[in-house]
Amino acid sequence: MKKATIQKYGDLDVIKLIETETPTLTKKQVLVKVKAAALNPKDILVRKGKFKQLTGRKFPQGIGYDFAGIIEDGNGHSFKKGDKVFGMVNGMQGRCCAQFVNVDVNELYKMPDNLSFEAAAGIPLAGQTALQAIRDKGQLSKGQKICINGASGGVGTLAIQVAKELGGIITTISSDKNLAFCKSFGAAETLSYNQINILDSKNKFDIFFDVFGNYNYQKVAKILTPKGKYITTVPKAAIVKEQFFNLFRKKKASMVVVKSNKADLKWFYDKIVANKIQAVVDGVFPLEDIQKAQKYIESKRAKGKVILIT
Ligand SMILES: NC(=O)c1ccc[n+]([C@@H]2O[C@H](COP(=O)([O-])OP(=O)(O)OC[C@H]3O[C@@H](n4cnc5c(N)ncnc54)[C@H](OP(=O)(O)O)[C@@H]3O)[C@@H](O)[C@H]2O)c1
Incomplete structure (x- = not known):
């Protein structure tokens, strides 16, 4: 099968498509024929060696964490060959930018029938990040005010829709050119x-969701309500310190670390089939053009998700 890999840490030229064996399965895994895989900033950070301690020094390494496709081998689980599924693999071993992927059965769910594979592939990582930040870390309740910074990107466009579904009153921050785009997903301001x-x-916010990650708790605290929460997606030293200081104050700071699970994928499945949440695809590239697609993500200008088709 064809698989996108990095041959070492570095710039775009370390990416190489290789021919390799179809993955073997552990007892918990199923084999998925990938139809589409999403790109995420995590792919770029891993390629540049920013998580070296977790990704190690063994090469080649696979790329990509979320996908949509068709079950090729259900391996004794409830899925059967031909079922459409979408999901995200946990951990640091990216491998979804390939023709087949081995996935823990708890990290995928049946795919909404009203989406294309391209649209579905963009939901699992970005969507679960938004849901776990806003619902779990933020505990947003109906009528609360949430500000989303970086609202027009992959996570942001889903965060607006998640917040809306949970009853939040949403303010978004984006560049000038994306104001109407953010409004179209349900932002009030x-x-x-x-x-x-x-x-x-x-204005004071119950939640400030710093998707883009260029603020910090210390700066944002003054625009939070007395029990307001700052939530970031970006692992910086300051957030570790701030999480400790949460013990001594009413306002809280935290970081979301997305974890794929069946229940949260089902949450998206239900909302999507009910037409309550839409997938937002900016661009679709063939697997062979993965360098071009990663270059686009690296520009930090994506509006919604960038997708590869295998
Ligand atoms: N911790 C986790 O588990 C986790 C999970 C997922 C993602 N993340 C992190 O979350 C971040 C966002 O991910 P993503 O997938 O949404 O990225 P993305 O899709 O690449 O984000 C692109 C968006 O960033 C916006 N942007 C650029 N400069 C900005 C600025 N100065 N202020 C506000 N927005 C700006 C752009 O909007 P404009 O063109 O309008 O500026 C664009 O729409 C990344 O750092 C990623 O690594 C973390």
Whole structure:
């Protein structure tokens, strides 16, 4: 089968498509014929060696964490050959940018029938990140105010929709050109970082979800309600310290670390089939053009998700 790999840590030129064996399965895994896989900033960070301690020094390494496809081998589990599924593999061993992927049966779910494979592939990682940040870390309740920074990207566009489903009143921060785009997913207020500094806001937020990760708790605290929460996606030293100081104050700071699971994939399945949440695809590239697709993600200008088809 064809599989995208990195041959060492580095720039785009370390990416290489190779021919390799179809993966073997552990008892817990099923084999999926991948139809589409999503790109994520994690792919770029791993390629550049930013998580070396977790990804090790053995090469080649696979690429990609979320996918949509068809069951090739159900391996004794409830899925049968031909079932459409979508999911995300946990851990640091990316491998979904390939023609087949071995996936723990708890890390996938049946795919919503009203989506294409390309659209479905973009949901699992970005969507579960948004859900686990806003519902679990933030515990957003109906009528609460949430500000989403970096609202037009892969995680952001789903975060707006998740917050809306949970009953939040949403403010988004994006560039000028994406104001209407953010509005279209249900934001009540759309602000541009080209025009305003959110830290000057008179509004107070119950949650500030820093998807883009260029703020920190210390800066944001003054625009949080007395029990407000700052949640980031970006693992920086400051957030570890701030999580410790949570013990001594009412306002809280935390970081989301996405973990794929059946229940959360089902949450998206249900919302998507009910047409409550839509997938947002910016671009679709053939697997052979993975370098071009990663270059686009690296520009940090993606509107929604960038997808590869195998
Ligand atoms: N911890 C976790 O488990 C986890 C999981 C998923 C993602 N993440 C992290 O979350 C971050 C976002 O991921 P993503 O998939 O949403 O990325 P993405 O799709 O590549 O984000 C692109 C978006 O970033 C926006 N952006 C660029 N500069 C900005 C700025 N200065 N202020 C606000 N927005 C800006 C762009 O909007 P404009 O063009 O309008 O500026 C664009 O729409 C990444 O750092 C990723 O590594 C972490």
